[in-house]
């Protein structure tokens with residue numbers, strides 16, 4: 357299998373955009389933290405005390421899909437949306453939303469009157485998510501004032517964003533759905549390996565899709581790595597935690613990864629996750645088993 361090239365974009369001093377436009381077609385990781393970021397509010401443990409003391413701020417999980425030099429789409433509107441848009445150096449052509457949890461849509465607030473006061477920013481989301489935004493304050497105001505233009509999709513639909521250059525398949529996934537439903541995105545950017553973006557999932561066993569079929573269609577995955585194992589939660593029973601631990605996901609996918617049929621990167625890391633530290637035993641185990649930990653600024657582009 358031709359492996360995608362994952363590069364890391366360095367901050368260029370004096371350059372307005374943090375992730376300047378190196379390739380016409382690329383996918384940029386704009387953040388890798390669970391919904392509430394890191395340092396995490398109220399956390400007095402070493403994970404966040406150290407990060408705060410070092411001035412670290414890990415942005416919430418999000419992606420930029422660039423189909424041309426002058427056009428890109430934002431996947432999920434996080435609480436870090438202003439910094440993530442600034443990092444790209446221009447406004448997105450549209451926004452896609454996975455689901456109605458705070459790390460994935462509340463950044464829409466910056467599009468309203470008190471912020472950008474956007475004019476008809478296309479927002480692609482499921483029909484249930486669109487109804488949630490239309491029916492609930494303060495989001496309904498964005499719709500009423502025309503700051504956003506909702507473009508609802510159905511599960512299984514392929515959303516064509518930029519002709520042959522960029523399309524996204526909406527794939528329903530099982531997750532806590534208090535307000536709406538949850539979708540992963542099967543992303544096809546011209547010249548790039550098809551990529552599955554699945555930041556939130558309850559349990560692999562609850563997903564009706566055959567993992568082999570999904571891997572055949574999308575050989576590159578960026579998936580839920582919220583918790584490494586039960587250890588970081590004081591030995592709590594992981595079966596009641598609504599995310600597959602990284603160790604479980606590796607058990608499930610390692611054979612395909614080792615056979616070169618699949619490339620997997622973990623994102624959406626909880627503040628407690630030892631994978632934040634590239635020198636941790638967990639990070640070494642993950643690398644040894646052939647998996648990657650996504651980092652902000654990471655770039656997927658064609659190997660041509």
Ligand SMILES: [Zn+2]
Nearest residue numbers: 391457459556
């Ligand atoms: Zn989340």
Ligand SMILES: [Zn+2]
Nearest residue numbers: 399403404627
């Ligand atoms: Zn913490």
Ligand SMILES: [Zn+2]
Nearest residue numbers: 455457531556
């Ligand atoms: Zn969620």
